[in-house]
Amino acid sequence: MQSSASLLQRQKQSMIASPQLIESIRLLQLAHTELHQYVGQEIAKNPLLELAPSEEGPSGDDWSIPGEDPDIGVREKDFDKPTSGEAPERFMQSKSTGNTANAPPGAGNAVDNFSVSAETLHDHVARQIALTAFTSPERLIAGQLAAHLEDTGYLNVSLVELASSLNVRADDVERVLGILQHFDPPGLFAQTLSECLEIQLRQRDRFDPAMAALVGNLEMLARRDFQALKQHCGVDEEDLLDMLHEIRALDPKPGNQFHTGRPECVMPDVWVMPSPGGGWQIELDPNTLPKLLINHTYFAEVSRAAVQNSKDQAFLNECLQNANWLIRSLDQRANTILKVATEIVRQQEAFLEHGVSHLKPLNLRTVADAINVHESTVSRVTSNKYMLTPRGVFELKYFFTVAIASCEGGDAHSAEAVRHRIKAIIAGESLADVLSDDDIAVRLKETGIDVARRTVTKYREAMNIPSSVQRRREKRLWLDGDQGSAA
Incomplete structure (x- = not known):
């Protein structure tokens, strides 16, 4: 059979993801902090985009947003029963979540503006070093040892290397370290967990040979091998029990009681609140949703000036098109999150009423089929999104x-x-x-x-x-x- 070349014409359909479609998909899986960063970058690139004012928006026709809604804000949806608009405020106050969505402007930072910064571990140690009768060389060594102190209270440096870098004897470094290990709180400047516990026990005058054997065999304690511990320590069960009580009363990380930075908190994307008439009310947290506006007045003024320049006019049209697309994408993202959250609440209503023992098995396909989207969309929506319920804050993936x-x-x-x-x-x-x-x-x-x-x-x-x-x-x-x- 001989092969021959021929020209054939075929027609087929295929779906090609456009850059805007790819960006819309990426917006779904962004957490609210990442979303605000993305929106900030778009505002910097697009002169027509601006954030909506925190209070009431400006009146008139100068500002507009495509679609039915005046901005991308909170969308309310009731599950089974209607509710009044005061429910979110009552719920947030009763749960004491610290959210200031309903607070007056500027009230949320009032405490932060006037609160005194907490003392850090290094500040606490530096103050004790200043009050200790060190010589000048010893104070230099103490300062270097304190500089290598971790936030947990452990010392992370080789004494030999430190002595070499300071051109002092290793015995001098060890002597200064022995003084620092008497600082408050007990257990500071230890290099191992055993040494940390030993320092605390010595200050309590409880580091006898039996306790030394227990501290030296912490791996047996972790394995709960009490028979071997009794043999190593030479004590009976009653004495071992007393020793274990003393060990449990010690602090394995004495530096953690000091302020080491601002604590991170999770901001829920969705609120779930009981309705006064029964059922559940689901809302999006307005603080997690960026509100964008398009300045048509600025667009009209610049368009008149650029009417003779085709490149400038094309740039303005592109900016307007991108602004419209971004606002529609944000609106679609908010609607999709709300649909997914509403279906999760519908499926897990028993959990909200009775607790974790009534959590139902749930998969992505069930939610996707119920709201008529693809499974991958539900997966992206539930990534790094959190829901505030009367039973606490849960990641959306927790319910699957x-x-x-x-x-x-x-x-x-x-x-x-x-x-x-x-x-x-x-x-x-x-x-x-x-x-x-x-x-x-x-x-x-x-x-x-x-x-x-x-x-x-x-x-x-x-x-x-x-x-x-x-x-x-x-x-x-x-x-x-x-x-x-x-x-």
Whole structure:
């Protein structure tokens, strides 16, 4: 068979993602902080875009936004029942979330403006160094040691290298370090956890040979190997119990009690509030939504000046087109987040009313089919987005869990609810009834949850709960200690 060349014409359809479509998709997965940064960059590039005023917007026809809404702000949607506009304020005040959306302008920063900055660890140490009778060389060494102090209170430097860099003897550095280790709070300037605990015990005059053996074998304590600890320390169970109580009372990171920076807080993107007439009200947090306006007056003035220059006119038209696209994309992003959040609340209403034990199994496809979008859209929307509920702040992805089959053929159980049930079963154990993973699996089957023993083991280890052997040993140890204290 001979091959021959020929010309063929075929017609086919394909979808090509435009740059604007790619940007719209990227906007969906941006957190609100990243979104505000992106909008700020667009405002810097586009002279027609400006942020809307925080108070009432300007009147007249100078400002306009494409679409039906006057700005990209809060969209309200009721789930089952209508509610009044005062619900968000009542809810936020009752939950004490610290959100100042309903506060007067400038009220949110009033405390910050007048509050005194907290003392840091390094300030605290520097003040003690200044009050200590050091010689000039010793004060230099102390200052260098303090400069290498971590926020946790540990010293992160080699004493030999520090002595070499300062051209002093290593014995002098160790002597100054011994003085600094008596500073407040106890445990500062240690290089290891064992040394940190030793410093605190020495200041309490409790560092005897038995305690030294315990501090020197912390890995056994982490493994809960109490039999080996009793042998190494040369004590009985009662004395070991007292020693463990003393260890637990120590601070493994003494520097953490000082201010090391402004704490980070999570700002929810969605509010879920109970409606007075029943049901739930879902709203977007206005603080997470940038509000943009297009200045048509400026566009008209510049267009008249650039009417004779085709390049300038083309640039203005492009800016107007990009501004319209960005505002529509932000509006679509807000609507999509609200739709996804509304469907999550509809699916997880039992969780909002009764707690984590009633969390239903849910996947992306269920929500996507309900609101008629693709699964990838739901995945992007739920990334780095948070929901404020009467039960706390949760990431939207928290509500998506795998299903655990039911023994009775009823509704399946979510993995998170099963983990909560396992934790509750273990919390209710007694010394005479410490359950193995097989026993817990049987208990779960009695309540209608069909789960294998290996699944129980996996969930238990993920929650950092020790095995039944370790739990029984700990309960016996603590029980003997309580009886000895009572006697």
